[in-house]
Amino acid sequence: MGLRGEAAIVGISEWKPERRPTAPPIFTLEQWARLAREALDDAGIDPSEVDGICCTNIRESDSFVPSTITEYLGMQVNFAEVVDLGGASCAAMVWRAAAAIELGVANVVLIAAPSWPSPRPPAPPSGPSSWRYGASSANYGSPQAEFDIPYGNVAQNCGYAQIAMKYGAEYGYDPEALARIAVDQRVSANHNPAAVFHHVPITVDDVLNSPMISDPIHMLEIVMPCVGGAAIVVAGKDVARRSKHRPAWISGFGERVLHKTPTYAEDLLTTALIPAADAAFEMAGRTREEVDLISVYDCYTITVLMTIEDAGFCPRGEGQPFVREHDLSFRGDFPCNPHGGQLGFGQAGLAGGMSHITEGARQLMRRAEDHQVPDADIAFITGNGGLMSEQVALILEGD
Amino acid sequence: MPERPLPTPIERTQPFWDALRERKVKIQYSPSSGQWVFYPRSHAPLTLADDLEWREISGAGTLYTYTIARRPTAPDFAGDEPQIIAVVELDEGPRLTSTLVNVDESAISVGMRVRPVFEDVPDSETTLLRYEPAP
Numbered sequence: 001m002g003l004r005g006e007a008a009i010v011g012i013s014e015w016k017p018e019r020r021p022t023a024p025p026i027f028t029l030e031q032w033a034r035l036a037r038e039a040l041d042d043a044g045i046d047p048s049e050v051d052g053i054c055c056t057n058i059r060e061s062d063s064f065v066p067s068t069i070t071e072y073l074g075m076q077v078n079f080a081e082v083v084d085l086g087g088a089s090c091a092a093m094v095w096r097a098a099a100a101i102e103l104g105v106a107n108v109v110l111i112a113a114p115s116w117p118s119p120r121p122p123a124p125p126s127g128p129s130s131w132r133y134g135a136s137s138a139n140y141g142s143p144q145a146e147f148d149i150p151y152g153n154v155a156q157n158c159g160y161a162q163i164a165m166k167y168g169a170e171y172g173y174d175p176e177a178l179a180r181i182a183v184d185q186r187v188s189a190n191h192n193p194a195a196v197f198h199h200v201p202i203t204v205d206d207v208l209n210s211p212m213i214s215d216p217i218h219m220l221e222i223v224m225p226c227v228g229g230a231a232i233v234v235a236g237k238d239v240a241r242r243s244k245h246r247p248a249w250i251s252g253f254g255e256r257v258l259h260k261t262p263t264y265a266e267d268l269l270t271t272a273l274i275p276a277a278d279a280a281f282e283m284a285g286r287t288r289e290e291v292d293l294i295s296v297y298d299c300y301t302i303t304v305l306m307t308i309e310d311a312g313f314c315p316r317g318e319g320q321p322f323v324r325e326h327d328l329s330f331r332g333d334f335p336c337n338p339h340g341g342q343l344g345f346g347q348a349g350l351a352g353g354m355s356h357i358t359e360g361a362r363q364l365m366r367r368a369e370d371h372q373v374p375d376a377d378i379a380f381i382t383g384n385g386g387l388m389s390e391q392v393a394l395i396l397e398g399d
Numbered sequence: 400m401p402e403r404p405l406p407t408p409i410e411r412t413q414p415f416w417d418a419l420r421e422r423k424v425k426i427q428y429s430p431s432s433g434q435w436v437f438y439p440r441s442h443a444p445l446t447l448a449d450d451l452e453w454r455e456i457s458g459a460g461t462l463y464t465y466t467i468a469r470r471p472t473a474p475d476f477a478g479d480e481p482q483i484i485a486v487v488e489l490d491e492g493p494r495l496t497s498t499l500v501n502v503d504e505s506a507i508s509v510g511m512r513v514r515p516v517f518e519d520v521p522d523s524e525t526t527l528l529r530y531e532p533a534p
């Protein structure tokens with residue numbers, strides 16, 4: 001059961017993340033068109049071959065999103081999917097595309113995460129922004145609106161801090177080990193010209209001396225919000241064989257979705273990644289030891305720590321000594337997010353989640369230049385949505 | 400000071416808020432599964448039994464986890480920092496979101512016993528359920 005590894009990522013477009021946009025806003029539909037064109041050109045595939053799309057929300061339409069996009073692109077597709085799994089959305093789109101291809105439903109699927117600002121309407125809508133409380137919903141009837149937001153339990157920082165605090169109470173907390181994750185990934189970012197922190201090295205002391213945002217999380221353990229955008233092309237065997245680059249075959253995946261608010265987790269330290277990673281490895285018929293690099297969602301350092309544990313690269317509770325004993329940079333003995341991760345590369349909205357996929361594929365295509373992991377053949381990738389509670393694991397393989 | 404967001408109860412959840420107003424904690428219970436439930440729902444989680452009934456509990460519990468937000472968690476909470484945001488595990492099992500009051504930061508630890516503090520929000524019908532260390 002599962003994928004046979006007959007669909008591959010064959011083309012990539014990724015805009016350099018920027019903290020402040022240096023170019024004007026672009027409508028989401030136009031971003032889709034640009035990203036699609038660039039990713040297809042990268043693969044050497046004609047737009048007329050596209051017969052599937054996976055998308056997230058767009059600014060121009062709250063519903064009927066896929067058909068709004070296909071109409072704009074002038075495409076007719078057999079497979080149209082909207083995915084709403086936060087930071088796990090892009091990874092979730094990858095396996096959906098691969099599954100559609102292996103089922104024979106589609107042959108070339110476009111996946112895009114346009115994350116550049118879009119123009120504001122001349123008369124802005126009144127009322128508070130829907131993102132006033134981050135990912136927490138203030139809509140009428142929303143459990144978060146009634147039972148969480150009034151207590152200030154809002155969105156990401158304080159949720160991940162609650163997870164980190166619980167982790168510390170269970171296993172002990174080693175702030176230096178957590179800081180090392182940010183530092184090692186920054187080394188990789190310093191070798192990636194596309195990274196927002198390409199020119200800014202950091203030390204463990206820098207991390208520990210950065211302001212405490214929400215105990216025990218320091219500012220330099222949190223991603224930098226950016227603007228950007230990314231797209232990939234997923235194609236079936238025949239198309240992949242005639243594309244320009246070494247295909248990154250999608251050989252395994254797992255997905256697990258639990259709660260939205262960490263308060264209501266069955267167990268805050270048992271993340272959705274455990275079953276998702278096991279499923280991915282089993283499907284691919286691969287072991288942890290065979291993995292050449294991991295490219296895993298890293299909104300916070302604690303996310304990386306728990307991901308390394310829950311994906312099975314070390315026993316649970318032993319992640320802190322593990323990251324002290326290993327070099328996580330692209331040139332280290334356990335390459336983790338060789339593009340710098342979102343911590344070093346920047347988090348351009350949902351394109352931040354896509355960066356783990358583009359990087360995994362780029363490494364297998366051997367196109368990572370100064371941050372190339374030698375002989376990269378097998379990559380383990382995660383997408384993480386919400387508060388460790390929406391997890392997708394992927395395994396990509398070169399020939 | 401910005402206006403704090405207050406809950407807008409719906410018919411389903413009103414008994415919880417009415418109880419807080421009377422200095423009581425009431426949550427739902429599903430007799431068929433023996434399961435206590437929070438937040439209030441129409442059907443019991445997992446079993447989807449429609450036998451949920453309201454029962455009064457003490458509200459006492461332990462601190463499951465917490466964080467101290469040094470920056471406001473949203474613009475509406477500017478001036479409230481540090482916000483001690485708490486997840487309380489009720490003795491009956493379910494967890495709820497709250498904040499800790501009447502406590503020194505250095506005295507907070509995961510697993511500590513906590514008890515309810517009922518806070519009437521001025522100029523509103525709302526009573527919030529906050530927590531403090533239990534002696």
